[in-house]
Amino acid sequence: MTNKKRVCIILGTRPEAIKLAPVIQVFQKSPDFELQVILTGQHREMVEQVMQLFNLKADYDLEIMQPQQSLSDITCRSLRGLEGLFIQNKPDLVLVQGDTTTAFAASLAAFYQKIPVGHVEAGLRTDELFNPYPEEANRRLISQITQLHFAPTTLAVENLQRSGVLGEIHLTGNTVID
Numbered sequence: 001m002t003n004k005k006r007v008c009i010i011l012g013t014r015p016e017a018i019k020l021a022p023v024i025q026v027f028q029k030s031p032d033f034e035l036q037v038i039l040t041g042q043h044r045e046m047v048e049q050v051m052q053l054f055n056l057k058a059d060y061d062l063e064i065m066q067p068q069q070s071l072s073d074i075t076c077r078s079l080r081g082l083e084g085l086f087i088q089n090k091p092d093l094v095l096v097q098g099d100t101t102t103a104f105a106a107s108l109a110a111f112y113q114k115i116p117v118g119h120v121e122a123g124l125r126t127d128e129l130f131n132p133y134p135e136e137a138n139r140r141l142i143s144q145i146t147q148l149h150f151a152p153t154t155l156a157v158e159n160l161q162r163s164g165v166l167g168e169i170h171l172t173g174n175t176v177i178d
Contacts, residue, residue, distance in 0.1 A: 004031075004032060004033055004034040005032060005033050005034070005092045005093065006033075006034045006036070006089065006090065006091040006092045006093075007027055007033050007034070007035050007036070007091060007092065007093045007094075007095060008035075008036045008037075008038055008085070008086070008089065008091040008093070008094045008095070009023065009024055009027070009035065009036070009037050009038070009094075009095045009096075010038050010040065010082070010094065010095070010096050010102060010103070010106035011037065011038070011039050011040070011047055011058075011097075011102070012039065012040035012041065012042030012043065012047070012074075012078070012100055012101070012102025012103070013042055013043045013046065013047065013098075013100050013102060014043055014046035014047055014049070014050055015097075015098060015100070016047075016096075016097045016098055016100060016102065016103065017046075017047045017050035017051060017054075017056075018050055018176060019097045019098065019120065019121060019174075019175050019176055020095070020097050020120065020175065021050065021053075021054040021056060022175050022176065023095065023120065023175055024037060024054075024056055025054070025056075036059040036060065036089060036091065037056065037057070037058045037059050037060075038058065038059065038060045038061075038062070038082065038085060038106075039051075039058040039060070039061040039062065040062045040064050040074075040077075040078045040081070040082075040102045040105070040106075041061060041062055041063045041064045041065045042064065042065065042074055042078075042100065042101065042102045043065075044063075044065045060085055062077065062078060062081035062082070064077040064078055064081065071101055071134060074101045074102070074105065075101055075104070075105045078101070078102055078105035078106065078109070079105050079108060079109050079112075082105065082106055082109035082110075083109050083112065083113065086109060086110060086113045086115060087113065091110075091115055092115070092116070093115070093116050093117075093118055093148075094106060094107070094109075094110035094115050094116070094117050094118070095117075095118045095119075095120060096117065096118070096119055096120065096142065097119075097120040097121055097175075098120070098121050098135075098139070099121075099124065099135035099136070099138045099139035099142070100135070100138065101134065101138060103119075103138060103142060104138040104141055104142055107119070107141075107142045107145055107146065108141075108145065110145075111145040116147040116148065117142070117145060117146045117147055117148070118146070118147070118148035118150060119142050119143065119146040119148070119149055119150060120150045120172075120175060121150070121151075121152050121156075121174075121175075122139075122142075122143060122146065122149035122150055122151050122156060122160060122169075123143070123149060123151040123152075123153075123155075123156030123157060123158075123159040123160040123169075124139055124152075124156055124159070125139070125140075125156075125159045140163070143160060143163060143165045144165065144166075146165070146167050147166075147167040147168065148167060148168055148170065149165065149167055149168065149169045149170065150170050150172045151169060151170065151171050151172065152172060152173055152174045152175075152178075153171075153173075154171060156171075157169055157171050
């Protein structure tokens with residue numbers, strides 16, 4: 001029996017792949033974690049380019065991409081696919097990045113399975129719910145169900161504190177720059 005913590009990192013878009021590539025590489029090197037990388041396929045071609053650039057492989061691909069997909073389509077297909085994988089693999093932590101529909105759906109799927117969520121690049125705000133749309137709402141909703149907030153700046157930490165979120169807030173810097 002292994003004592004390794006199971007961590008799932010969810011990617012759907014190129015920015016998520018770029019920002020999470022260094023995080024994935026650190027987890028891959030650690031003997032303390034069993035890592036699974038899951039692609040939703042929200043932006044298939046662009047994510048594949050980044051995965052190749054960083055020599056990363058996905059353990060699962062939900063392949064949700066469809067012509068003229070709506071935000072509801074992305075959310076529903078991601079939720080259903082991730083629910084099955086979370087039930088099957090029983091991760092100890094789900095990591096998401098940013099403010100995409102993939103990040104929101106992954107956070108919600110983990111919450112429904114009572115799996116702690118870690119949010120990389122937490123606390124960014126415009127304070128205008130529809131600007132950018134739907135990202136501002138996604139980041140606010142994710143913050144409400146996250147247990148580990150990884151904020152890139154002191155302003156992001158302050159935004160989270162002002163929002164009254166639950167969970168631990170950590171000032172981490174930017175995963176690509178810092």
